[in-house]
């Protein structure tokens with residue numbers, strides 16, 4: 036099966052005499068997959084995202100999206116397939132009302148009017164912003180702006196959605212809600228998803244994690260593989276989810292897990308099983 040995104044020996048720098056910000060990055064990403072990218076500030080995560088939709092072009096190597104090589108000639112074909120939401124929602128609004136803003140992306144993608152009306156309602160409801168259709172985006176709170184920006188990308192439903200710290204302004208519950216909604220839409224419409232985040236709880240359910248460090252891919256694996264390597268994450272200054280750390284502590288006290296727990300539920304189940312075996 037063809038990969039949906041492929042990076043082939045990609046290197047990138049912002050200035051021709053500046054430092055390389057990405058160094059020989061190789062990875063592939065399949066359709067319908069959820070890939071999470073983590074790594075500390077400045078490790079190159081947002082640069083990867085911007086290269087995928089052609090906002091930036093690499094000096095070395097090739098990037099393929101749905102089999103199309105990203106270049107100045109193909110950038111519009113690529114953007115047709117890739118929707119992106121950034122951390123700062125203020126730079127993403129184009130409409131004077133929430134309704135116009137969500138409709139704008141759909142208009143650009145030539146979505147028929149009847150579908151637009153339906154999707155507008157659905158998407159705003161999905162992010163908990165129904166009733167805000169006539170509000171002006173710049174009068175919303177940071178978190179509400181992020182919700183509207185996410186509604187905009189859900190309404191278009193491109194084949195790939197990239198969320199680059201797109202929920203940082205939401206409180207933990209709001210974040211969890213929105214992520215669940217996005218996952219539902221992703222499954223229903225068979226979309227691919229890339230999330231970039233510093234919130235490690237948010238990625239325990241991802242299919243795969245890329246750990247970036249200083250412009251390189253440091254590790255790649257399932258959340259369980261990645262978070263089992265506490266020492267290695269620590270080496271590059273990354274933390275692990277609380278549950279992983281707690282499980283590691285419990286292990287040093289002699290508890291033996293069959294499988295490293297990743298969520299609170301898994302940890303409780305594991306403890307319950309241990310308890311009923313003794």
Ligand SMILES: Nc1ncnc2c1ncn2[C@@H]1O[C@H](COP(=O)(O)OP(=O)(O)OP(=O)(O)O)[C@@H](O)[C@H]1O
Nearest residue numbers: 049050056074075076077078079080081082083247
């Ligand atoms: N417009 C730019 N011009 C010059 N250098 C840049 C620019 N944007 C980013 N960089 C540099 O490129 C490197 C990678 O930045 P990038 O934004 O990809 O990191 P990141 O992993 O997304 O970080 P964060 O977690 O802080 O968002 C950093 O060293 C950064 O300073």
Ligand SMILES: [Mg+2]
Nearest residue numbers: 080081082199
């Ligand atoms: Mg970033």
